[in-house]
Amino acid sequence: MTDKKISVCVLGGGSFGTTLAGLMAARGVPVTLWLRDEKVAAEIAGEHENKRYMPGFKLDARLVVTTDMHAAVAAADMVFLAIPSSAFRSVLHDIGPQLAGKDVISTTKGIEQPGFLMMSDIAGQEAPGARIAVLSGPNLAKEIATGELTATVVASEDQALCSRVQAVLGSRRLRVYASQDKYGVELGGALKNVYAIISGMAAALGMGENTKSMLITRSLAEMSRFAVHMGASPMTFLGLAGVGDLIVTCMSPLSRNYQVGFALGQGHTLDESVAQLGQVAEGVNTLKVLKQKSDEEGVYMPLVTGLHAILFEQQPLDAVIGRLMSAEQKDDVEFSAFMSCTPLEKE
Amino acid sequence: MTDKKISVCVLGGGSFGTTLAGLMAARGVPVTLWLRDEKVAAEIAGEHENKRYMPGFKLDARLVVTTDMHAAVAAADMVFLAIPSSAFRSVLHDIGPQLAGKDVISTTKGIEQPGFLMMSDIAGQEAPGARIAVLSGPNLAKEIATGELTATVVASEDQALCSRVQAVLGSRRLRVYASQDKYGVELGGALKNVYAIISGMAAALGMGENTKSMLITRSLAEMSRFAVHMGASPMTFLGLAGVGDLIVTCMSPLSRNYQVGFALGQGHTLDESVAQLGQVAEGVNTLKVLKQKSDEEGVYMPLVTGLHAILFEQQPLDAVIGRLMSAEQKDDVEFSAFMSCTPLEKE
Numbered sequence: 001m002t003d004k005k006i007s008v009c010v011l012g013g014g015s016f017g018t019t020l021a022g023l024m025a026a027r028g029v030p031v032t033l034w035l036r037d038e039k040v041a042a043e044i045a046g047e048h049e050n051k052r053y054m055p056g057f058k059l060d061a062r063l064v065v066t067t068d069m070h071a072a073v074a075a076a077d078m079v080f081l082a083i084p085s086s087a088f089r090s091v092l093h094d095i096g097p098q099l100a101g102k103d104v105i106s107t108t109k110g111i112e113q114p115g116f117l118m119m120s121d122i123a124g125q126e127a128p129g130a131r132i133a134v135l136s137g138p139n140l141a142k143e144i145a146t147g148e149l150t151a152t153v154v155a156s157e158d159q160a161l162c163s164r165v166q167a168v169l170g171s172r173r174l175r176v177y178a179s180q181d182k183y184g185v186e187l188g189g190a191l192k193n194v195y196a197i198i199s200g201m202a203a204a205l206g207m208g209e210n211t212k213s214m215l216i217t218r219s220l221a222e223m224s225r226f227a228v229h230m231g232a233s234p235m236t237f238l239g240l241a242g243v244g245d246l247i248v249t250c251m252s253p254l255s256r257n258y259q260v261g262f263a264l265g266q267g268h269t270l271d272e273s274v275a276q277l278g279q280v281a282e283g284v285n286t287l288k289v290l291k292q293k294s295d296e297e298g299v300y301m302p303l304v305t306g307l308h309a310i311l312f313e314q315q316p317l318d319a320v321i322g323r324l325m326s327a328e329q330k331d332d333v334e335f336s337a338f339m340s341c342t343p344l345e346k347e
Numbered sequence: 348m349t350d351k352k353i354s355v356c357v358l359g360g361g362s363f364g365t366t367l368a369g370l371m372a373a374r375g376v377p378v379t380l381w382l383r384d385e386k387v388a389a390e391i392a393g394e395h396e397n398k399r400y401m402p403g404f405k406l407d408a409r410l411v412v413t414t415d416m417h418a419a420v421a422a423a424d425m426v427f428l429a430i431p432s433s434a435f436r437s438v439l440h441d442i443g444p445q446l447a448g449k450d451v452i453s454t455t456k457g458i459e460q461p462g463f464l465m466m467s468d469i470a471g472q473e474a475p476g477a478r479i480a481v482l483s484g485p486n487l488a489k490e491i492a493t494g495e496l497t498a499t500v501v502a503s504e505d506q507a508l509c510s511r512v513q514a515v516l517g518s519r520r521l522r523v524y525a526s527q528d529k530y531g532v533e534l535g536g537a538l539k540n541v542y543a544i545i546s547g548m549a550a551a552l553g554m555g556e557n558t559k560s561m562l563i564t565r566s567l568a569e570m571s572r573f574a575v576h577m578g579a580s581p582m583t584f585l586g587l588a589g590v591g592d593l594i595v596t597c598m599s600p601l602s603r604n605y606q607v608g609f610a611l612g613q614g615h616t617l618d619e620s621v622a623q624l625g626q627v628a629e630g631v632n633t634l635k636v637l638k639q640k641s642d643e644e645g646v647y648m649p650l651v652t653g654l655h656a657i658l659f660e661q662q663p664l665d666a667v668i669g670r671l672m673s674a675e676q677k678d679d680v681e682f683s684a685f686m687s688c689t690p691l692e693k694e
Contacts, residue, residue: 138560148555151564175561208495209595213485214522217498217591224585234585238571243590244564248556251598 005030006103006168009076011069011091013040015053015141016107017082020169022054023144025063029168032064034072041065057145069095078103078168080135081123085110085282088119092126100129103161105154107135109189110282111289118186131161134182136189137240138248144174151175153241155185177240184232185241188223192246193257193283194290195219198307199250200261201317215303216250222301226290229299257283270311287311352377353450353515356423358416358438360387362400362488363454364429367516369401370491372410376515379411381419388412404492416442425450425515427482428470432457432629435466439473447476450508452501454482456536457629458636465533478508481529483536484587485595491521498522500588502532524587531579532588535570539593540604540630541637542566545654546597547608548664562650563597569648573637576646604630617658634658 006029010021013035021033035041037052044050044065048058066072073079073095083091085108092099104127106119115121123132133156144150154165154176162178170176179185195216202215223246224237236242249255253262260281263273274280291308294301306324309315353376357368360382368380382388384399391397391412395405413419420426420442430438432455439446451474453466462468470479480503491497501512501523509525517523526532542563549562570593571584583589596602600609607628610620621627638655641648653671656662 138557138564140555140557143555143557146555148557149561150555150557151561208487208490208493208497209599210485210487210490210495210497213591213595213598214496214498214587216594217485217585217587220590221585238564238568238581238585240561240564243567244560247563247594248560251560252556 006077006164007075008032008078008080008168009034009072010080010082011072012082012084013037013044013050013053013065014082014084015050016139017080018044018050018054018059019057019141019145020080020082020107021063022057022059023171023174024168025060027171028062030064031062032066032072032075034066034069036067038067041067054142054145057142070098073098073102076102078105078164081106081108081119083108085112085119088112089122089126092123096126097129099123099127102130103133103164104130105133105135105165106186109136109186109193111190111286113289113292116289116293118183118190120182120186131158132156132182133158133161133165134186134189135165136185136245137177138244140248140252140254147173149173149175151177151240151244153177153179153185153239155179155182155241157182179236179239179241181233181236183230184227184236187227187230187232188236188241188245190282190286191223191226191290192249193281194287194304194307195223195246195283196249196255196257197261197264197281197283197287198303200253200255200258200263201265202261203253203258204262204265205317212250216246219250219303220246222303226294226297226299226301229297256281260284264310265317267317284311353424353511354422355379355425355427355515356381356419357427357429358419359427359429359431360384360391360397360400360412361429361431362397363486364427365391365397365401365406366404366488366492367427367429367454368410369404369406370518370521371515372407374518375409377411378409379413379419379422381413381416383414385414388414401489401492404489417445420445420449423449425452425511428453428455428466430455432459432466435459436469436473439470443473443475446470446474449477450480450511451477452480452482452512453533456483456533456540458537458633460636460639463636463640465530465537467529467533478505479503479529480505480508480512481533481536482512483532483592484524485591487595487599487601494520496520496522498524498587498591500524500526500532500586502526502529502588504529526583526586526588528580528583530577531574531583534574534577534579535583535588535592537629537633538570538573538637539596540628541634541651541654542570542593542630543596543602543604544608544611544628544630544634545650547600547602547605547610548612549608550600550605551609551612552664559597563593566597566650567593569650573641573644573646573648576644603628607631611657612664614664631658 008031010017010033021031025031108119120132120134137152154162166176228234260273263276306320309320355378357364357380368378372378455466467479467481484499486499501509513523575581607620610623653667656667
């Protein structure tokens with residue numbers, strides 16, 4: 001796409017970071033993948049495979065791997081962040097000054113408390129001199145790695161930055177769409193995890209297609225309502241990072257959030273469900289943060305309130321579902337009451 | 348909900364009409380089900396079961412069944428239309444004058460040519476004295492019949508009419524939401540069948556979750572763009588009759604449209620696919636109508652254009668998919684370029 005090659009660095013050797021790095025390397029982009037674990041780094045360097053997170057996937061031999069974060073960042077024009085939300089601030093704090101003048105793209109989903117901060121907010125605080133974008137969408141890493149046709153969204157107010165990311169990352173198999181609503185795209189990526197728990201629960205309770213579809217629709221309305229209240233564009237939720245990511249997360253039994261929900265629906269407690277899974281699902285943390293914020297802001301979120309009652313207020317599943325169902329039947333998309341929309345002139 | 352009982356008549360003894368009639372009868376609403384076939388009518392009257400369309404489902408013994416349409420309509424305050432789109436105008440023509448002053452609710456999906464008319468438009472022409480609403484949503488009849496929690500939308504500019512339908516039809520298991528966007532709700536119900544064909548095709552081609560989710564998202568953007576151009580509210584497509592119905596139709600392998608698409612994706616011709624199914628899928632007709640209308644109106648619909656090329660212009664699947672994929676990567680929800688949206692003041 002461009003003659004002058006952009007040097008890329010990907011921070012984080014989990015499934016998503018490894019996939020992105022491998023993909024760009026295969027397209028001839030100079031890429032360095034940084035990860036903390038010496039053993040995994042040696043394995044990737046020697047065998048071109050990340051056996052821990054992406055077993056069975058061959059990585060392009062041109063992919064450079066390192067455990068020296070500062071050197072990797074120093075040599076790069078564009079830095080992708082694919083590190084867990086729990087480590088996000090400390091890593092950014094460490095390299096913040098180095099990022100001045102560089103393109104920084106966060107792929108991490110999560111909300112930091114206190115402050116209700118998105119990952120890009122943290123990046124902005126720790127690396128004030130960087131140009132910041134976020135990447136989100138219906139993107140199962142393994143499907144990207146196997147070359148399944150995938151679409152994703154890069155979002156930033158800086159349109160030139162979006163174009164550079166499209167040039168470096170986009171291909172016939174990975175379509176990269178641009179958006180200016182960074183906050184909405186990031187919020188969609190974080191909130192959907194809560195609704196994936198609800199979908200897993202519905203599946204465990206044997207709910208039919210009508211019910212699942214209703215739940216996804218009401219979830220979309222609820223997350224849009226909250227996001228719009230917080231300043232996001234409602235149109236983002238009609239797009240890949242909104243409804244697209246919600247569908248893939250709520251429909252895929254592989255997601256950790258869905259699995260926690262499934263265990264809850266089978267009658268297990270939250271502790272038991274998390275123990276079964278062996279790790280905490282991001283949606284459980286997001287639920288707490290979201291319940292608190294929606295209470296503070298006075299945004300009506302019956303699904304969040306109901307799930308919070310089940311998980312943290314010892315209320316039985318049946319009672320909560322009964323209460324949700326006996327609510328008055330009102331308007332479809334009551335969300336529309338919050339918006340004024342008018343079609344623009346035809347092209 | 349109300350002391351004065353509304354008398355209901357349901358025209359059409361297919362799976363949806365039978366289910367609605369049975370449901371209301373079970374709630375104590377006086378209901379007469381009209382159908383053409385004497386044998387099926389006698390069976391329902393004698394055995395309380397519609398063995399042809401709803402085998403295994405017991406109908407409430409209070410449900411009255413008849414083959415005398417005029418008598419059934421004459422005795423009713425509210426008439427539900429659950430007849431095939433191909434018979435819609437002739438039935439309405441027959442009873443039009445009788446419907447004056449009555450509530451008429453169409454559940455039939457389809458578009459009549461010439462004129463690009465919705466079923467409610469036909470009802471308005473043939474029964475100008477009736478009060479007209481439509482009913483649509485993620486509503487598999489068999490799941491409603493088994494009591495799966497289901498949500499549906501009743502839409503009419505006449506809010507009192509919507510309230511009466513909510514009172515007669517709504518229950519703890521079937522949630523009836525109101526909308527004023529009759530046209531958008533009806534258009535959503537008709538257009539989704541086209542995109543279900545595409546989803547079936549994607550499944551046959553072994554496409555992954557990322558791809559399926561991308562297709563549903565782009566389908567939603569495309570159908571919304573067309574509908575908004577035609578005068579519908581964009582908010583309807585965030586609701587049950589928009590994204591809700593689209594999800595259930597695109598995800599359910601039982602839908603006829605999905606099955607035609609699946610056969611096409613396996614490399615069969617349209618004729619072979621329809622022959623396998625034993626009947627024409629509604630989406631195939633809707634596709635033709637929609638292609639013509641979007642060309643006339645100059646609305647950009649790449650998925651409709653691509654599917655039309657495969658089905659009616661003898662273009663190979665691979666070439667069409669390749670063309671769709673090599674389109675320039677632009678903005679997410681380019682649909683948003685057609686709308687101006689601003690949040691209203693907080694409550």
